[in-house]
Amino acid sequence: MIGVLEVLVGAPALFAVLTLVATRRDDALAVSVALLGAVATALWSLVAWSRSGDAGFGATEVDRSWVAALDLRWHLGWDGISGPLVVMTTVVLCCAVGSLLRQPPSGGGAGRLAALLLLIEAGVLGSFLALDLVLFFAFFEVALVPMWFVIDRWGDATGRHGVELRRKAATRFLVFTVTGSSLMLVGFVLVHAQAGTFDIVALTSSYRPDGPVGLAAAVLVALGLAVKAPLWPLHIWLPDAHATAPTVGSVVLAAVLLKLGTYGFVRFWLPLTDPGQGVLVPVVAGCAVVGIVYAALACLAATDLKRLVAYSSVGHMGFVVLAVCTFTTTGVQAAVFASVAHGLITGLLFFLAGTVKQRYGTGDLRRLRGLYGRLPHLAGVVAFAAMASLGLPGLAGFWGEMLTVRAALSPAPDLPRSTFVVLAVVAALGVILTSAYVLALLRTLLQGPAGAAAPVPTDLDEPGPDAVASEWAVWSPLIALTVLLGVAPGLLLTPVGRAAVALVGQG
């Protein structure tokens, strides 16, 4: 008997194969098949949600032996923490695959690209649902490797040495994340040596990390996830990878793959870490806050639209990690909410950056000017996404940041409160820096007079049509969900709150 969740993980993989088969006949047909798969997965995720119920892992939990010799179990479960991320992933993947239908990548091969995206989706959904440490690791790797192909085959290779740089960005991405996940695996093995199980549900209820081994395990897991999230100063693979990847690649990288790191922090790092032990948690929180400020500064100086969006992700992930480090229910709520909101908003931003780049042939912020005048509709959506990104209350981006600050002001009792109050204040100042770079972006990109800074070549004068219907179709689900979650944060906070209590207890 195959469970609901196994279908959820298996469907994208199956459709990936079907898409590859269809590629032999026709790329357009293959993308249609892939889109069908993505939509079916999204609908099925809603089925899984309705079947899972509210409390705990509910009726859809699957738990059977997998590799008995190594004590590995095939354990999948859906709760208030994984659920929102799963739904967000399926929605973003629908948008990404859908966008290939009308805007195929410049190098051709849209069918294979769509198949790879579905494969990534399968890996990501598996990681979100896995409740066994090694199973999580395995799905994690499944999601990573196809991304290397996406960047290396379809990435941006303009400029001198373009192809080499693209290969370098792809490889750096893979090396960093694989190194990180190996460290994480070592940490998992250490945990198994102490507790005798890889099952995270059992670990959450009974594991108490103690002694140097426990601390070492927590440090290793934190390092592995910090590369993925990414946490300053381990973020250095990110700007190149995000800026080089094709539009759909950037969208999936930022909106979905980063969440593997933050989800790992919530689901696997929290139970494996004792907040009172050493300075590990305050140090991680400190790195997160430095990342917030640092990323905002990098954005202020950025000269490329996609790099700017990429760096902004580092800042937003800083908020998520800071929230996790408080070890409170509010912190967990904040982390999940901010992860989902970031997926929607940054996904939208990367789509928009891709459209701008496609229209003008460049993403160079020193040359792009005056979108309001040339492409008013596109500019309006950019302004909306930018406001969402700076955390305007009433849109999704705000609640995660607000709850993070609230959690940091009253962290778990084992943690040094004064440190976290300072961190909360610095993080809030990071919000101001975020507003500053977003406004600077709007001022030049949207409002700036054409040709004020540099002589504008003729291709920038004729940017092509304003937003077209197929683009609206891709953007509108993200816009709608951003507004919905901004106006009704309770939709997410309520289920996440229940699951968070199970994770860290009341408080």
Added chain:
Amino acid sequence: MTAVVLCLLGRPVLTAAVVLAVGHRSPHTVRGAAVAGSALCWLLAVVVAGAHLGDAAPLRRVVVETASVGQPLGIVVWVDPLSCVLLLLATTVSLLVQVYSLGYLARDPRYPSYAALVSLFTGAMATVVVADDLWMLLVGWELMGACSYFLISHHWELPEARAGAVKAFLVTRTADLGLLFGILVLGERFGTYRISEILSDLAAAPPMRDALWLPALLLLVAVLGKSAQVPFHTWLPDAMPGPTPISALIHAATMVAAGVFLVARMHPLFLVTPRVLTLLAVLASVTMVLAAAYALVADDLKRVLAWSTVSQLAYMFGALAAGAWSAGVLHLLAHGAFKALLFLGAGAVVHAVGSTSLSRMGGLRTALPHTFAAMTVGFAALAGVVPLVGFFTKDAVIGAAWEEARDGRLLWPWVAWLLVAAMLLTAVLTVAYAMRAWLLAFFGPTSPEHTGRAPHDPPATMRVPLYVLMVPSVLGGVVVLDPAAVLGPGGGADLLHGAEALTTTVLVALTGLAVVLLWRRRGRAVWPAMTWPHLPVDVLVERGLVRPVLRLAQVVRAGERDVVDAYAEGTEASVRGVGRLLRRTQTGRVQSYLLVVVVGAVAVAVLAGSLA
């Protein structure tokens, strides 16, 4: 009634959506939808106000809230007389602005987005005034900031519009951090984010005096930013490149009014923290005189009015600081009426002359009789001429400050006296700058610099709002005689103070006479117009904050380049990278130092905290 309130909050969003969706396809539909939406909002506000003004019991209803751990967030409305009067003010001004904009922006290609933003702006203000949940209030509060940002940069081709918009948004958003932290601290102290529960807690068990200074101070920071008081006062005059009807909306009914509203709403909190009130009184005293002085010498008609707003807001804060709740609120309402009138009148003048400079106006009395009448009423109300509304409310404010200074319960005595002195001085300055602007614009010879077609009164869509606003500007003073009928039991008794009224009237008359005499003798230049630079606040911010941050950003960028190479390309490259980094340190010692400071501060905090 809850349904009506929710309609009132939702209607502007719907209007904005419709207007944006129709866009340029059908100009008439857009205009119709914008005005009809505002009119409906106004009707709904009248219905709500009809039920809850005066003694009626306030409406409190939880519409929806999060059902999870911790203090719930939600949409919770609380409508009391204070909400009602502000709803009336906001929706009325907004409706008039929408009607006025039909004429003012008749040929503007960006009308759809403009109308949508005005509508959202009104909705945001309505959210602020009916919110019981502090987070709901924050949502409206910051949405207003975003709307004002987009509206101020309506003419984004102008560099000063772009700069003014960014400044307005950044200054207010920075100050808004005060509100964010203030709400968090209040939630921690009271265990709830509901305003009504916090206030009833305060009433039931008065805490130790000044035990709540921290949240009160944090809220005060946000208020000073929103209402453009010292030291955040510079953004409001710099926001003047926005369309004139928007200035009317921002200055009269939304945005800056929200700051006064928040102090009025949370007044019991401030009353138990006299030290914070004292600070507010000092800042208000400084602001009112300073802003009036700027208004006295500005050459730009809109800047005169903008500085006058800053100065009048300080009056309201002065009244609230002196513990005179109803006087402050009534002056807010009166100011809303006459300042909207003045700005819309100024828009008509600008429409006719094509410039905002006073030196290009003159003798417009005959050419623009309707505008002249409106502006005369507006300036007279601003100056506090008997029996216009400004006279009554200003008298109530000054009287309250005088009583506080004499009987002293809240403020430090010398601060109360400072406040009274500042108010009297400002009353004189107000008459002077109002008279000057009025004389320069409407009397004397036509400006020699004015060329082109003959100026004329605006079309009917722009005239009607002027007539409408003249009514409350002239007759509004009646409310002062019985504030309880409008503001409920908290409104207090008759606010008319005989002695103070006489004093201010004499002052007004003498100052007016002096200005006229000066003007008769010296002609156009009553006193020379000057552009006084802002206080060094802006320079300090620029030198101390903006430039270091930008330099730091460059360091980060360079570091990223170098460090990435260093990490990823093996030893050879890492040597090169370190070399570059070292050179960077030598060429930009200050910048690197700053980066070290940031990283170091966080590290120290981490260490100190974990050792403690």
